[in-house]
Amino acid sequence: xxxxxxxxxxxxxxxxxxxxxxxxxxxxxxxxxxxxxxxxxxxxxxxxxxxxxxxxxxxxxxxxxxxxxxxxxxxxxxxxxxxxxxxxxxxxxxxxxxxxxxxxxxxxxxxxxxxxxxxxxxxxxxxxxxxxxxxxxxxxxxxxxxxxxxxxxxxxxxxxxxxxxxxxxxxxxxxxxxxxxxxxxxxxxxxxxxxxxxxxxxxxxxxxxxxxxxxxxxxxxxxxxxxxxxxxxxxxxxxxxxxxxxxxxxxxxxxxxxxxxxxxxxxxxxxxxxxxxxxxxxxxxxxxxxxxxxxxxxxxxxxxxxxxxxxxxxxxxxxxxxxxxxxxxxxxxxxxxxxxxxxxxxxxxxxxxxxxxxxxxxxxxxxxxxxxxxxxxxxxxxxxxxxxxxxxxxxxxxxxxxxxxxxxxxxxxxxxxxxxxxxxxxxxxxxxxxxxxxxxxxxxxxxxxxxxxxxxxxxxxxxxxxxxxxxxxxxxxxxxxxxxxxxxxxxxxxxxxxxxxxxxxxxxxxxxxxxxxxxxxxxxxxxxxxxxxxxxxxxxxxxxxxxxxxxxxxxxxxxxxxxxxxxxxxxxxxxxxxxxxxxxxxxxxxxxxxxxxxxxxxxxxxxxxxxxxxxxxxxxxxxxxxxxxxxxxxxxxxxxxxxxxxxxxxxxxxxxxxxxxxxxxxxxxxxxxxxxxxxxxxxxxxxxxxxxxxxxxxxxxxxxxxxxxxxxxxxxxxxxxxxxxxxxxxxxxxxxxxxxxxxxxxxx
Numbered sequence: 001x002x003x004x005x006x007x008x009x010x011x012x013x014x015x016x017x018x019x020x021x022x023x024x025x026x027x028x029x030x031x032x033x034x035x036x037x038x039x040x041x042x043x044x045x046x047x048x049x050x051x052x053x054x055x056x057x058x059x060x061x062x063x064x065x066x067x068x069x070x071x072x073x074x075x076x077x078x079x080x081x082x083x084x085x086x087x088x089x090x091x092x093x094x095x096x097x098x099x100x101x102x103x104x105x106x107x108x109x110x111x112x113x114x115x116x117x118x119x120x121x122x123x124x125x126x127x128x129x130x131x132x133x134x135x136x137x138x139x140x141x142x143x144x145x146x147x148x149x150x151x152x153x154x155x156x157x158x159x160x161x162x163x164x165x166x167x168x169x170x171x172x173x174x175x176x177x178x179x180x181x182x183x184x185x186x187x188x189x190x191x192x193x194x195x196x197x198x199x200x201x202x203x204x205x206x207x208x209x210x211x212x213x214x215x216x217x218x219x220x221x222x223x224x225x226x227x228x229x230x231x232x233x234x235x236x237x238x239x240x241x242x243x244x245x246x247x248x249x250x251x252x253x254x255x256x257x258x259x260x261x262x263x264x265x266x267x268x269x270x271x272x273x274x275x276x277x278x279x280x281x282x283x284x285x286x287x288x289x290x291x292x293x294x295x296x297x298x299x300x301x302x303x304x305x306x307x308x309x310x311x312x313x314x315x316x317x318x319x320x321x322x323x324x325x326x327x328x329x330x331x332x333x334x335x336x337x338x339x340x341x342x343x344x345x346x347x348x349x350x351x352x353x354x355x356x357x358x359x360x361x362x363x364x365x366x367x368x369x370x371x372x373x374x375x376x377x378x379x380x381x382x383x384x385x386x387x388x389x390x391x392x393x394x395x396x397x398x399x400x401x402x403x404x405x406x407x408x409x410x411x412x413x414x415x416x417x418x419x420x421x422x423x424x425x426x427x428x429x430x431x432x433x434x435x436x437x438x439x440x441x442x443x444x445x446x447x448x449x450x451x452x453x454x455x456x457x458x459x460x461x462x463x464x465x466x467x468x469x470x471x472x473x474x475x476x477x478x479x480x481x482x483x484x485x486x487x488x489x490x491x492x493x494x495x496x497x498x499x500x501x502x503x504x505x506x507x508x509x510x511x512x513x514x515x516x517x518x519x520x521x522x523x524x525x526x527x528x529x530x531x532x533x534x535x536x537x538x539x540x541x542x543x544x545x546x547x548x549x550x551x552x553x554x555x556x557x558x559x560x561x562x563x564x565x566x567x568x569x570x571x572x573x574x575x576x577x578x579x580x581x582x583x584x585x586x587x588x589x590x591x592x593x594x595x596x597x598x599x600x601x602x603x604x605x606x607x608x609x610x611x612x613x614x615x616x617x618x619x620x621x622x623x624x625x626x627x628x629x630x631x632x633x634x635x636x637x638x639x640x641x642x643x644x645x646x647x648x649x650x651x652x653x654x655x656x657x658x659x660x661x662x663x664x665x666x667x668x669x670x671x672x673x674x675x676x677x678x679x680x681x682x683x684x685x686x687x688x689x690x691x692x693x694x695x696x697x698x699x700x701x702x703x704x705x706x707x708x709x710x711x712x713x714x715x716x717x718x719x720x721x722x723x724x725x726x727x728x729x730x731x732x733x734x735x736x737x738x739x740x741x742x743x744x745x746x747x748x
Contacts, residue, residue, distance in 0.1 A: 674726075
């Protein structure tokens with residue numbers, strides 16, 4: 001591989017050399033190799049103020065009250081706040097912490113923190129460490145500069161963070177210090193939710209109440225909460241940091257806006273579940289060590305489909321805790337990547353023509369005693385209950401599929417959804433062959449004259465435990481698939497906070513449960529026995545939701561056509577998907593369930609639409625800069641070389657009549673014409689892009705501006721990419737300044 005004198009190209013070749021020569025990083029634990037850290041169980045949660053730490057630091061009476069607060073979702077007893085705060089401070093000081101913060105999740109998609117020192121002074125002016133109950137429970141960070149969708153003005157700065165006791169405090173370790181982080185919600189001066197977590201907690205309460213109502217119908221104890229549990233799988237890319245720093249598009253937009261397809265991508269399917277490279281494995285080991293200390297139960301790791309793509313999956317936890325830990329895991333993964341000279345990419349589609357990344361959110365319902373309500377039982381009554389919860393989910397997705405689609409809308413996810421690698425923008429549910437057959441039999445009214453128990457026996461569901469995870473093949477193309485004892489929402493983007501999608505799923509299922517409970521009780525009032533009332537309502541729900549069930553290939557064009565015939569919405573682009581949030585019926589539901597006020601829903605729309613617009617504006621400015629300062633100069637340089645060579649050869653061979661000479665000259669001239677044509681088209685498309693951007697910026701409403709960007713600007717970005725990629729394939733390697741796909745994806 002020759003190196004030119006061009007400084008930009010030289011930087012690329014130096015990056016290739018650096019990436020190819022790096023060795024796996026070995027990290028130390030207490031000065032010893034990490035391999036000697038001992039079993040995971042020995043240090044799991046050691047950096048969290050978990051139940052073990054609370055038991056050790058708190059008086060028994062206070063510990064029991066706090067544990068009840070955590071387990072039952074109750075408000076913290078203010079009488080014990082100072083005692084808890086003192087114990088937490090003592091524990092944090094022992095861990096080396098000098099500061100504390102309320103760690104929260106604003107609508108940026110990231111996390112936020114404002115550090116305060118434990119430093120205080122006693123009555124005699126002596127320096128001491130102090131942390132009060134009031135400081136633990138509430139803090140007041142500036143709210144003016146966080147996205148609020150118009151709910152807060154710049155001059156309205158007040159915002160409050162409030163501790164979520166259910167999510168354990170933890171120690172975040174930096175190079176030169178440690179901070180006690182207290183998971184919190186973030187609200188405005190007037191109590192409006194400004195963050196991702198408060199609405200999720202509200203949705204969990206709404207869902208718990210509706211699920212408890214169903215359990216009450218069956219005569220079950222409903223003294224404890226019904227918990228929505230979640231296990232979010234996390235996909236991501238890793239490339240060498242030297243390549244990342246030479247790609248303005250990756251640095252600014254998180255994805256490659258240009259880049260020709262390499263000779264080899266994922267066609268051989270050899271990366272999936274393949275042997276993990278030593279350097280990546282070293283990164284995974286260090287990430288997992290840090291996650292385990294923070295009490296994050298990372299369980300699975302493997303190579304994903306695309307080259308340089310990987311996945312990490314945790315064990316199920318309560319939804320709000322899982323959401324916190326997923327955000328924290330993303331922070332840890334980013335931080336550790338730098339130590340290994342790697343760049344971590346969470347964008348849903350960082351590279352064209354290969355698979356993007358998602359966050360498969362596994363969701364279920366669980367009683368306080370640990371019983372999974374989406375898992376079949378071993379008695380007819382238990383399985384009647386299972387069918388109620390199952391069909392309530394179907395009702396929710398059928399009625400509110402568009403709302404769930406809106407919750408996962410973003411510019412990045414638009415590149416991935418429906419791209420033969422991820423579920424389409426059409427929301428449907430996969431149940432599997434056995435459950436589908438059972439529901440079809442219920443729909444047909446088979447054995448309708450028999451007793452309920454006989455009907456269950458004849459339908460083959462008196463002992464539904466036979467529906468095991470391996471009984472039905474998984475449908476990886478379904479956006480919402482039942483996988484044995486849970487549903488997998490596969491359409492969430494890899495960079496997302498899972499809180500908003502979870503809140504919308506919880507809202508949809510809450511409405512489904514509410515309707516099921518109402519209809520069952522109505523029939524009981526008319527004198528219908530419980531079992532028959534349940535089966536009748538289940539049958540009605542099966543019939544009502546038939547359109548949302550699909551067992552086939554969601555990637556196929558046939559499904560798009562079939563879904564249209566069924567009346568299922570296909571909201572392909574973010575602007576049209578987000579408009580669902582402004583519908584009166586959706587706002588009414590979310591307000592009635594206590595998840596969002598109408599103003600809060602509208603603010604979510606504004607925040608998400610503003611983010612979509614800003615993402616595309618950043619992409620436009622970035623690609624314009626790259627085209628003008630990197631691609632076109634390389635093209636001009638090659639044009640100049642081709643023109644000079646063509647003139648020189650033509651002059652030296654003038655008068656020679658030879659077909660081979662004519663062919664050689666013809667090829668040079670054709671190549672010059674091609675390069676010139678693509679460079680000219682690139683200029684032309686850049687001018688068209690400026691016109692389209694001006695049109696978008698003239699729009700006086702966010703929705704209209706987003707529509708212009710989606711309908712006109714995105715196509716021009718693809719046009720720019722087409723010409724840039726064509727030039728990359730023709731310009732000599734020694735002239736090209738940007739790391740290529742073949743380098744970024746395969747040198748690590």
